[in-house]
Amino acid sequence: MNWKKVAKWSRLLVLVGLLLWITYESYMHQALGGGKAPSIHALCPYGALESLYTLFLTGSFIKKIYTGTVVILVLTVALAVLFRRSFCGLLCPFGALQEIFAKIGQKLFKKRLIIPQKVDRLARYLKYVVLVFTVGMAWYYGTLWMAPYDPYAAYSHLSAISGSLKEDPLAIIGFALLLITIIGSFLYDRFFCKYLCPAGAFYSIIGKLSPTKVVRNDSLCIHCKKCDKSCPVNIEIEKKEQITTVECINCNECVLACPSKGALEVQVAKKTVHPMVMFVLVVGLFFGTIVVAQLTGNFEILPLSVAQGEVLPVYEVKGYNTIEEAATLTGLSLDDVYQQLAIPQSVPKDTQFKNISALVPDYQFDVAKANAGGAAEGAASTGSAPTSAIDVSGIKGSMSIQQAMDSLNMNSADFYALFKIPETVPPDTLLKEISTVSPGYDFQQIKDSLK
Numbered sequence: 033m034n035w036k037k038v039a040k041w042s043r044l045l046v047l048v049g050l051l052l053w054i055t056y057e058s059y060m061h062q063a064l065g066g067g068k069a070p071s072i073h074a075l076c077p078y079g080a081l082e083s084l085y086t087l088f089l090t091g092s093f094i095k096k097i098y099t100g101t102v103v104i105l106v107l108t109v110a111l112a113v114l115f116r117r118s119f120c121g122l123l124c125p126f127g128a129l130q131e132i133f134a135k136i137g138q139k140l141f142k143k144r145l146i147i148p149q150k151v152d153r154l155a156r157y158l159k160y161v162v163l164v165f166t167v168g169m170a171w172y173y174g175t176l177w178m179a180p181y182d183p184y185a186a187y188s189h190l191s192a193i194s195g196s197l198k199e200d201p202l203a204i205i206g207f208a209l210l211l212i213t214i215i216g217s218f219l220y221d222r223f224f225c226k227y228l229c230p231a232g233a234f235y236s237i238i239g240k241l242s243p244t245k246v247v248r249n250d251s252l253c254i255h256c257k258k259c260d261k262s263c264p265v266n267i268e269i270e271k272k273e274q275i276t277t278v279e280c281i282n283c284n285e286c287v288l289a290c291p292s293k294g295a296l297e298v299q300v301a302k303k304t305v306h307p308m309v310m311f312v313l314v315v316g317l318f319f320g321t322i323v324v325a326q327l328t329g330n331f332e333i334l335p336l337s338v339a340q341g342e343v344l345p346v347y348e349v350k351g352y353n354t355i356e357e358a359a360t361l362t363g364l365s366l367d368d369v370y371q372q373l374a375i376p377q378s379v380p381k382d383t384q385f386k387n388i389s390a391l392v393p394d395y396q397f398d399v400a401k402a403n404a405g406g407a408a409e410g411a412a413s414t415g416s417a418p419t420s421a422i423d424v425s426g427i428k429g430s431m432s433i434q435q436a437m438d439s440l441n442m443n444s445a446d447f448y449a450l451f452k453i454p455e456t457v458p459p460d461t462l463l464k465e466i467s468t469v470s471p472g473y474d475f476q477q478i479k480d481s482l483k
């Protein structure tokens with residue numbers, strides 16, 4: 033058996049399989065809603081990285097992140113420590129998408145285009161800037177701050193572009209970056225991975241600790257440069273004795289392309305490992321751990337369901353829930369849900385909340401929830417503070433509720449209603465940390481809606 037061919041095809045099959053699976057889950061998420069199919073954020077380790085600060089500070093996850101997301105993050109970090117960026121080279125669906133378009137591009141243009149070395153070298157640092165900036169913002173606001181600008185998230189929303197733009201017009205940036213990634217991948221290999229991906233930057237840094245590297249034996253090398261031509265991140269392997277650069281994604285394509293036996297090998301702690309064994313180790317460790325986590329009940333990628341005994345207050349229902357589901361989730365009768373969320377009786381019970389405004393243009397789900405929250409806490413909420421005359425641009429997440437009220441010269445009831453803050457949240461809470469005591473609360477989103 034030609035194990036080199038088996039290893040090459042196994043890598044491609046796993047990458048394409050994961051991309052197809054992610055595409056299917058994304059479609060189902062849009063079609064059925066977040067309660068029934070996981071969002072891309074729940075399946076992407078970067079979401080867990082964005083959630084870490086909130087998790088350490090409060091012990092809870094930010095919206096759309098679950099135990100399964102953290103398991104994937106821990107696993108991919110372990111893979112980076114052991115085998116460098118093997119997640120990027122062997123498992124990432126977005127990397128697979130780029131490789132597919134690169135292959136089509138190479139067929140069309142009959143050659144691989146390379147960005148001039150000076151530009152390429154500088155541009156590769158961009159991904160570290162993206163990493164620091166996006167994680168910083170996510171930790172500061174306690175939200176998936178990068179979501180609207182994320183081309184991977186945009187890919188998962190391709191079946192619902194208009195709905196996504198309606199929900200958050202900034203998502204246009206994510207779709208634009210997706211288009212740039214696809215066009216870039218047509219022309220250059222792994223365009224997004226090399227220059228923009230913050231997750232790739234994160235694994236690059238951790239991969240520095242790894243004992244895995246590609247080693248070239250100059251006495252056996254015939255200098256055919258087949259390794260250089262096969263490398264998807266354009267490393268000049270033929271000029272080096274060892275590939276220690278953080279750019280290497282441990283795909284082993286160079287080792288598989290090398291025609292001279294023993295000239296190019298992948299080594300772990302100075303021991304040669306066949307690319308097929310490397311592939312089995314990485315994929316086995318990844319999926320094996322997920323299976324164990326699932327069997328032991330530690331791999332949650334969906335919101336807690338009623339089946340697990342969870343009953344939500346009515347203001348915690350989501351836009352993807354139908355009215356009927358809300359009744360089940362809250363334990364209320366259908367009539368009570370219609371009444372508490374001020375839904376006109378003409379709206380069918382199988383309508384998702386996010387779609388009610390399509391039937392009743394004046395209906396505002398967020399306002400209805402805020403009013404229902406006030407009622408549920410046993411206090412009246414004004415719900416409709418006069419927002420137009422109030423300039424909220426000076427209100428920052430780092431302010432406490434009290435400081436923000438003072439700076440706007442507002443009384444407590446009006447301020448809480450304006451910013452839709454549940455009344456149980458104490459006034460000394462920082463605005464950016466409300467989500468930690470009231471999960472689902474998104475200060476930045478509410479502030480933006482008031483501008």
Ligand code: SF4
Pocket residue numbers: 119120121124125126127224225226229230231232233
């Ligand atoms: S660099 Fe980013 S997009 Fe590329 S393979 Fe790694 S995680 Fe995936």
Ligand code: SF4
Pocket residue numbers: 121246262263264265266267269275279280281282283284285286287
């Ligand atoms: S050097 Fe080899 S293993 Fe590393 S990315 Fe390039 S082809 Fe893959």
